[in-house]
Amino acid sequence: MDGDTTTEPDWGPFGRPLFDDASARALARVGVVDIGSNSVRLVVFNGAARSPAYFYNEKIMCALGAGMAETGRLNPEGRERALAALKRFRLLARGMELPPLTVVATAAMRDAEDGPEFRKQLESETGLKIHVIDGEEEARLSAQGVLLGWPGSYGLVCDIGGSSMELAEIHGGRVGKRMTSALGPLKFKDLEGGKKAREKYIRQTMAPLAQHMGAQRDRLFLVGGSWRAIARIDMERRGYPLHVLHEYRMDADAVRETVAFIEAADLDSLRHACGLSSSRMALVPYASEVLSQLIETFQPKDIAISSYGIREGLLFEQMPQELRDRDPLIEACRFAEKKDARMPGFGRTLYHFVLPLFPDAQPAQMRLMRAACLLHDVSWRAHPDYRAEVCFDYATRANLGGLKHHERIWLGLALLHRYRNKRHGTRFEELYDLLPPEAQTEAEVLGKAMRFGAMLWSVDAGQKNARLDWHPAQRRLRLNLSEELAPLYGEVTQARFKSLASALGSDNFDLQIEG
Template structure:
């Protein structure tokens, strides 16, 4: 992209060069406003760390782009709701000492006849400068949001808004070809029902010629897609409600769309907590999704809660920071803020490594995260620490963590505080793991439960482990280690060895 133009014709640089690549500690809180066709949202990120925390998040369903397809103008009621929201967001940002806010406007403002007037009024009366971006830039930023959450993402990002739909190819940490269209539900409301399917298919077929159809996975960005995913969870009685990284097969999507047609949407809305303004657009979004699957034939669809706002945050990151693992960065941050002995997690990981030889990379990173998080729930009542650990991880706003991985990590932390999981109210979630994965999580948890007994600065000088797979685990103790090896530690060591089905030796 060679830059976008403001309403006055002044050329500005693309966001990447406007922000520059700042080091991790050069930023504190970052405030971003996304002015979309249906919603306007303020997000304040707590710094530009690789896995940022959401310090503040507020959304207003303004409906700026409603009826724009027929009038060519922004919805008058939406304009007033939108202006009220932006005035509030400006005041909030000022009170948080976050200035200036980065504000982007997408399809509705860029296409409406009175978009420039709305833009000028916002700047004059609130001081907020709206950067009106074109469809290609919108696609790029949405794709970057997916890369923030999925560093190894490979496939096609599909971002649906009220008045537009964007596609972008992602691979090897980069955004490739990208295209935009007017396939948003507000636009489709103006297409006769008997011509709708052919209309959607024709546009998607044209887009496919630009970005190709050889994409096994489609990453779904946008509120309408998330609403369909939440309904898919309801239909299939899925045990979690975390939408980020929720996976669906084309067959499951087809079943859910059929199921939606057989039920009253307002009844479903009440069950899953979707807003009335959002649920009205879901049937049209469902038709787009059906045709999207038909044209691109993916094997899997993955829901991303990260989009244009996270893509803007990604602009702040240096290449070095982008290459870091979001899960490990989030775990390190949590340990630093909440653990009794920050820094011990790394020592615990090193201490336990001999128990897990030839650990595959995807399991090793979970072990690292678990060790960093193993003591971050200590403020909870002892009776509830195990469940608090599990709940914190499975519901945490973490990236680069699939749903089964969330359960694995949560179960390991549960066993860090509790030997037995029998009759746990969390049992339905365990079904997302195989028996082998459940046992592996239990062993890791019991290993951390034992290792936590040596929570001193010089752990490496107190004890070490020698593991002969399938036969024994030997604990070698120094003088300091012998002093720490009390009755409880011995009991935890034997429990660990029992789960590993090996003989436990203490020397």
């Protein structure tokens, strides 16, 4: 199929249910196009249904909403660029053999006088069906995108585009109150009276949002390109070493300092330093004024950047509750193991094998341990000299949902030690300090335990014929092997066992053969 519309029953934006089978784990390629006020983007999802990977991602800055505040109409040049983008995306969809593209349009298309006419033109010239959604629906879908990455999360989702800003409350995995506003930078950046006039406009527009949404003192989730650009600038200001925007955290003080930093900076030099486009950077000063008032109004406990928004929300919309309730990190790791590991399924055995080394592990740490064991062998095709670095890169920079930054480093270190005894002397050392020393040691222990456990591939978890015993008080480590598997304890296995004991701070380790 080539992305054209079909005669299938109308199931909503997707035109068909994606997840009829609640147990589905694999997601066939599906494409979503978001026609925003500032950009038009195609994203093609693939992989684990609960935590999809980005098979293809292309954004074209069209600025459809530029000048609308004065004319009430879409930017003529933006119309041409958006039409060209959709024609290109339709052909790309055909080449990828995608099912019909899902195309949604937001503030610019719904507010412009010529929006309905342009929609008809797009549909006529591309054969695609365009779904123009209202502001509250946009808020709901953006919030559901956040829930894709943070199941069961709570707080306030704020999605800023070029021509609008949406708010939605989430609690316990559900979307609650929601509201849209005209706080997109394209709507007010050219107000007469300069900064004072803009600040007055923002305050007046924010007031009914606060009245409707009520007190929101939990986490603030920021969705949208302008927010991500501000977060990237915050990283630059702080010298923060991990340039992954999803789950990046700020607080109110950091926002204030970064807004002042932006006001004092040479914007052209700053955008080059941060890798931002000129069209995105042009909106950042105005978005930062909105963010300042947003923080002052709602006073959130903390602030998290979400790379997931309306496009991911469309996928979440199609998921049955059973699939929504799954852990996105574990589902992604299971998918990776099945696709890339030499012995899919061994990760579960390995997890149970290493678990006795962590008798006091809490659920959050056990979750990371499970993820590490599932991923322990997915990079085996890399050159042996680089496997450790490939593993660390994968964990810290890959599109894995449900991971805080310090958890990425912990997982990365564990996988690095799966293939390398020492973590010093790598190009990643500036990232290690995002973890306290005791957490670095825990990750090392897990990594060396996985490195050792991988020598026991023939172990069947059901038979329990290989077992680790660890007694922290006595610092005593023992490997229990059945007589049948005793030959597995060769020279390399012994060396790795010794390395594991050393990581545990033990020189009291031995092998017990069980008849």
